[in-house]
Amino acid sequence: MSEPPVMSPEKAKRPPEAKEKKTAVRGRRSRGRINTGVVCGIGILVLMFAMAYVVPLLRPFTPTEVAGAPFVSPNGANWLGTDDLGRDYFVRLCTAGRTSLSIALASSVLALVAGSLVGFAAGIGNRRLDSLLMGGVDLLLSFPSLLLGLAAVTVFSPSNTTLIVVLAIATLPHFARIVRARCLELRELEFVRSARISGVGSPMIVLKHLLPNTLPLMMIQLANSAAIVILLESALSYLGLGVQPPTPSWGRMISESQIYMTASPWLVLGAGGALLLSSIGWGLIGEGFAVSRRSVV
Known part of the structure; x- marks a missing residue:
């Protein structure tokens, strides 16, 4: 018969407290470590926002001003x-970029606020309220986001x-479901039950206990929603149902320039590249925060 493995003296003498201390130190290191994806995403977005808000102030032309002959290739003046x-x-x-980025950020923040309120109400309320709110959320999720946006923008004036409102409604259900799921998990823990037994009202429980523990997930979803919304806004503008002339938007610029793709490819590649970079920036931030959270947990 083979003999059982013999533990080394160091491992045999190591107390359980040492293992817990090592795990705690590892957790603090993972919290303090800066995720590369988040840094790259923030860098891309800082560049895009600077290009959108600072660069136009330094150029001698306005967006609607004729600055030269048509289809002039890139040069020192243009x-x-x-x-x-x-x-x-x-x-x-x-x-x-100023138009597209501001619409994406505003609609994502609006969806965050409205969707989180729905999620908290469903997660901490009674079963009837939960069923009613989640039924409305499931109804919104049953429609594709682009189709929902097309229908709403067609009914109302673009x-x-x-x-902002239409895109917020289209992305609101994701926040609601994430927040509700987290609330259902947290409300069974001892500190939430103790607060209920002590007579603390539901609004205070949400503010003191549920919101701090749900906020990281909300921030991850905010970044992911902004990446999706900026593509939806460009798709609607590409179809002529988004930002209206003379205000430029990346989707409309691609739509207006695609017929000149062969002779002047920079007209499509410029707007397409800016759209791709901004979406990647938001996506890297969301993915980086998600990875950091998983490593901490």
């Missing part, structure tokens, strides 16, 4: 050339405000 009407394409690209 950094990305001119479009079919002779307007400076780089200035229009930066101004369109404008920035309409886009």
